[in-house]
Amino acid sequence: MSNSISLNDLKSRDPSYLETIFSLANGHFGIRASDPIIGSDTAGTVVNGFYEISKIIYGEKAFGYADNNQTIVKLPDLRTINIYDNQGNKFDISNLKTESLNMNTGLLTSTYELSNNISGKTIELTVNSTLQQSDNQMVGLRYEIKPLSYSGNIKLTKHLNIVASVDTVGDPRRAKAVKTLEYQKDNPNSHQEILTTTTKKSKMSLQMAIYAKDSLEKEYDLSNGKVVFDVIGVVSEPNGKVSTNDLPSFEKIVNDSTNFWSDFWERSEVKITGDDSLNQALHFNLFQLTSSSGRDGKTNISAKGLSGTGYDGHYFWDTEMYMSPFFTYTNPEIAKNLIKYRYSILEDSKKTARAAGVDEGVLFPWRTIGGPEASSYFPAGTAQYHINADISYAVARYYRATNDEDLIKKYGMEIIIETARFWNSLGSYSKINGKDQFCFFDVTGPDEYTAIVNNNYYTNRMAKFNLGFAVELIDKFPEKATELGVTTEERNNFLKESKSIYLPYDSEKKINEQDDSAFNKPIWPFETTPKENYPLLLHYHPLRIYRYQVNKQADTLLADFLFDDITKEQLIREYDYYEKITTHDSSLSRSIFSALAARIGLKNKAYSYFMDTVKTDLIDLQKNTQDGLHIANLGGSWLTVVSGFGGLQVKNGSLTIANHLPDEWKKLSIRLQFQGRLLEINYLPSKIDVSILSGEPLKIIVDGVCRKDS
Amino acid sequence: MSNSISLNDLKSRDPSYLETIFSLANGHFGIRASDPIIGSDTAGTVVNGFYEISKIIYGEKAFGYADNNQTIVKLPDLRTINIYDNQGNKFDISNLKTESLNMNTGLLTSTYELSNNISGKTIELTVNSTLQQSDNQMVGLRYEIKPLSYSGNIKLTKHLNIVASVDTVGDPRRAKAVKTLEYQKDNPNSHQEILTTTTKKSKMSLQMAIYAKDSLEKEYDLSNGKVVFDVIGVVSEPNGKVSTNDLPSFEKIVNDSTNFWSDFWERSEVKITGDDSLNQALHFNLFQLTSSSGRDGKTNISAKGLSGTGYDGHYFWDTEMYMSPFFTYTNPEIAKNLIKYRYSILEDSKKTARAAGVDEGVLFPWRTIGGPEASSYFPAGTAQYHINADISYAVARYYRATNDEDLIKKYGMEIIIETARFWNSLGSYSKINGKDQFCFFDVTGPDEYTAIVNNNYYTNRMAKFNLGFAVELIDKFPEKATELGVTTEERNNFLKESKSIYLPYDSEKKINEQDDSAFNKPIWPFETTPKENYPLLLHYHPLRIYRYQVNKQADTLLADFLFDDITKEQLIREYDYYEKITTHDSSLSRSIFSALAARIGLKNKAYSYFMDTVKTDLIDLQKNTQDGLHIANLGGSWLTVVSGFGGLQVKNGSLTIANHLPDEWKKLSIRLQFQGRLLEINYLPSKIDVSILSGEPLKIIVDGVCRKDS
Structure with missing residues (x-):
């Protein structure tokens, strides 16, 4: 395989665009591919x-x-x-x-x-x-x-x-x-x-x-x-x-x-048989994602990686939700260092929590390089408390994929406890449907097309996980828990809160509701919105966007993707509902739609959403690749392939895969690491072959059936 | 009566404070009372x-x-x-x-x-x-x-x-x-x-x-x-x-x-027999309020009047809700010019509405001098759409007090129609309690201790009035309505919307709810909040304040005060509920509490809230009189006396007064103008005497009984 990108593969000759595409980086620094004579x-x-x-x-x-x-x-x-x-x-x-x-x-x-x-x-x-x-x-x-x-x-x-x-x-x-x-x-x-x-x-x-x-x-x-x-x-x-x-x-x-x-x-190859240009795009994405990632435990992955200075070089939740999955399953050492970076900014995050008026725990900054919060518009910044749970989710994902107890004891558990403390302090019980339910008021979910809402489904679902994971770790590592000052009362509070968290559900539509008031609002007038007015955030005042049902990215579906905890029937209804009100104005949107479409069997949609995003930078889809690569999207494309088409999930500690191979592909071959093994999974139209290239045999759930592969 | 303020009447000798207290103005310009030798x-x-x-x-x-x-x-x-x-x-x-x-x-x-x-x-x-x-x-x-x-x-x-x-x-x-x-x-x-x-x-x-x-x-x-x-x-x-x-x-x-x-x-005297220092304070308030007010139709009244440069010299809703009542009933020419100022910025207000994403009508700027919106934090600025209805309310108040049809035809009606158009375009119908109700999402009420909420009671109630008043004027001045492009369909929409506006009501507490989610939130921990942490906005992040039940000023009660449209029993319940969660961190809060307390017969409370605010600047209550006078509070003190203790309302076009004279006062004497008459109303412990000093006899409702005074 040639595994290269050349000018001929690209449609644009814009120098700034080429500077980005051909930028080189090694996690520590990056060089844009400028003209050495003319510069820019x-x-x-x-x-x-x-x-x-x-x-x-x-x-x-x-x-x-x-x-x-x-x-x-x-x-x-x-x-x-x-x-x-x-x-x-x-x-x-x-x-x-x-x-x-x-x-x-x-x-x-x-x-x-x-x-x-x-x-x-x-x-x-x-x-x-x-x-x-x-x-x-x-x-x-x-x-x-x-x-x-x-x-x-x-x-x-x-x-x-x-x-x-x-x-x-x-x-x-x-x-x-x-x-x-x-x-x-x-x-x-x-x-x-x-x-x-x-x-x-x-x-x-x-x-x-x-x-x-x-x-x-x-x-x-x-x-x-x-x-x-x-x-x-x-x-x-x-x-x-x-x-x-x-x-x-x-x-x-x-x-x-x-x-x-x-x-x-060797460790990270993803190969699609049947579409060379797609293969090339996917390789480009993984190459640039890996080039961009800090590897020293002191740095992270900026929104534009090291390919440009866009977004001021800040690290966001993108790292944990879109980028670190790839590293977790292919280069866990990098995933570990990304967690260590978050650990290194715990003290600053304590200050951020206090500044936001939460008396316990930490609040990871919405955007930062060095640790302090650098978000200057809190309704779409600091109020995105979900970043705490996103980071916790990444710790859990890493832990389940590696069994690395050392990382948990040295770094991970403190992150989990401190974020759980934050949720405990932030939330309050409220009587809803006759029950005391644990609520979070005035928060902003990942879908920034609403802000300062009550009980954002994604945030609540993630906090539920965060609190529950804290209890799991406290029970598993009691000494460490004591060292972190956890009392039985605190542990029991976490447990009760986790079980009592309110998850908005619309009993007429029979789907989860994005937040307490989402479905009361009118639906955005899509029919009368000119094409050139997208992305909406560049053409309408936030107040206008806020008062309609319209999603930049469907965060309720993201929760479904992460937890797979609703029936397929409900998932289909939700997918259908949220798809109609989602603009995909965020580059993080389509990959999740694709993966969920694969999961519910909408093969064409899965394929077409994937194809819309896998080449985001190579075809300059958003017309701003000149400012730097869309790193989260690079990671998102891997996530779609592996978790969408490849059906990868970890359930009850077991690697679970499922075959959602698009009709357009003859074969999908994925290499990944799981609990110390190097695997190659080959998806063919009618079967899945799993080879363990190194390491012990492993129990894997393939299309719902337990297999021991070697 | 001496009617003066001297150094001996004041406790502070701080030069900046004295500069403010002794500042002189004439609506056009103001001079702070600096030391002529040293300056400052x-x-x-x-x-x-x-x-x-x-x-x-x-x-x-x-x-x-x-x-x-x-x-x-x-x-x-x-x-x-x-x-x-x-x-x-x-x-x-x-x-x-x-x-x-x-x-x-x-x-x-x-x-x-x-x-x-x-x-x-x-x-x-x-x-x-x-x-x-x-x-x-x-x-x-x-x-x-x-x-x-x-x-x-x-x-x-x-x-x-x-x-x-x-x-x-x-x-x-x-x-x-x-x-x-x-x-x-x-x-x-x-x-x-x-x-x-x-x-x-x-x-x-x-x-x-x-x-x-x-x-x-x-x-x-x-x-x-x-x-x-x-x-x-x-x-x-x-x-x-x-x-x-x-x-x-x-x-x-x-x-x-x-x-x-x-x-x-002669036209504006308010005299309290029994408390000279209170009399002096009230006179000071009226003197400075009048000094501060623009009188040329091109200017308005800044938050600090002409006594300082605080709040950048901006005009807010304070004018219409706290200052213009005094002028309406004593110096209607000034009230008229304040309306003409608003008319003069209609074009800018159209732009503000468009910028905020509302396709019809005008949105008066939350803060401005020259007309364009100058608010840089929209959640507590531009989102306070209620200013549109506040201005409309002031137009109606002026019209009912003067019968000045000329002002309505030349200026007022266009304001009313354009603001009604804004509400029509902003709102949307939503099924609530089985009925289609007209809602406003993502708005901020006057109580800035929540922001970006749904169906703020005050905003909705005021919009209901605004739309209803538009219909009244359209029906009364059909030619003018046609000239303003009003169609029958539009008029009917206004009417339907006005009748269908959703007003949040809690059927358990049997009181109006500040907004859709207000009562779900926990109550602010007042017991554990140190005294020095008030005003809360200077000591807590907005996100913290937003997620509790806590009012800077109780805007639901302000609606009750303005419309007097709930039973006395409900008013007592509401007063009781909101009083417990109100910090009075806004200088606009206490005057309304005082007036309502008078209305529901809580004589001691009415008196004590009044006494807490009437001398706000003279005793430097908020420790910032040095930056300028609290002009809205000056107007608020008059409002409390006249509408609170004096029970003044206009109901069905008639002047209505009621005797709520505090026990501490022997007599309250108020001069005011109403529909061309100059009246003197004398409240004595056991009776009200009304004299018409100039003009025709007038039907007045006194303590619920209709009288013709002369």
């Missing part, structure tokens, strides 16, 4: 967890509001190079000829034809770039210059150029400009250059270095044909320093990257 | 309707949000003067000795002992100031200087000094700093100085001038005793020019002011 406003390097803060300005501020913005910093573009002819004229015209990303090696190869208006003569520049993946501070850059109509001497100069921070036009999906950076450049000798960037407000620093074996400024003679110029770039940890001693060669970095990706595909 | 950061002049704009910065902006702040501009302090001794040393130490505001003449007299550290010698400065009230552009200033230990020559210099715009510390009750002003000073000759202030963004201009008969810099000899220096100040209309030709003398301005206030008290 959107080019540059971002480092996971390296951000500046600025005071949030509110028109009207109230008590407890978040204080500071956190904005990921755009750092110099490592691809930039200057090339001069023998008259000293710079080649300043560049045309991209070919570009190809090899997903087996992580090598990006970009070829440009260069010229200038003075001589009119041309040369060819090829940039090969790849990132070190094991000790992930290095980038290898190989510049190859070939004579075309020009074959005289050339001079190359390579420096770290500070990038301008461009003011955005108020689009929340782009990053704020950062204008409080300080730079210091050191050139200890001719073959290296070090740039230290310091943020004035957050008081962080970062070093970048470039290194060339001979010199960063060098002359070559093109008359004998192609010349090769290797540069190694180094990017420190936040607040760390670079070392330019014993740097690896370009080839060594290529090897490192190749090994990483080879091992990766 | 809070001193200065504000002009009704003269404001600068600045872009509202949102952390996260969404479609339809308000674009610009509007901030009233602080202009030079007209009281400032410099005095030098014969060595050229400035008298720069000032101690206020006495200060007194005569509310019969509008004359403020402030006496200071001045000295400096160089000579140590003293003189006495008295500033007499008063504002022209008829053609309200003038201020008369008379400086009297007496020798004390110093009796040599002095030099006076008088100029217009630009005031610094001080950054506020984020308190919403203070004004933003304005830093985009341009100044131009002209001194055409030695006895006049003209300052033109231009706002760079809103592109407005304003001229101020000072004029002294001889010269603005003059030497005097103190050895013969007191010297007198008169200065006339002139303040133009926004975008107007001043003229310094034929300026009146100081005495003439005093006469003008005296005539105005004499006529005012």
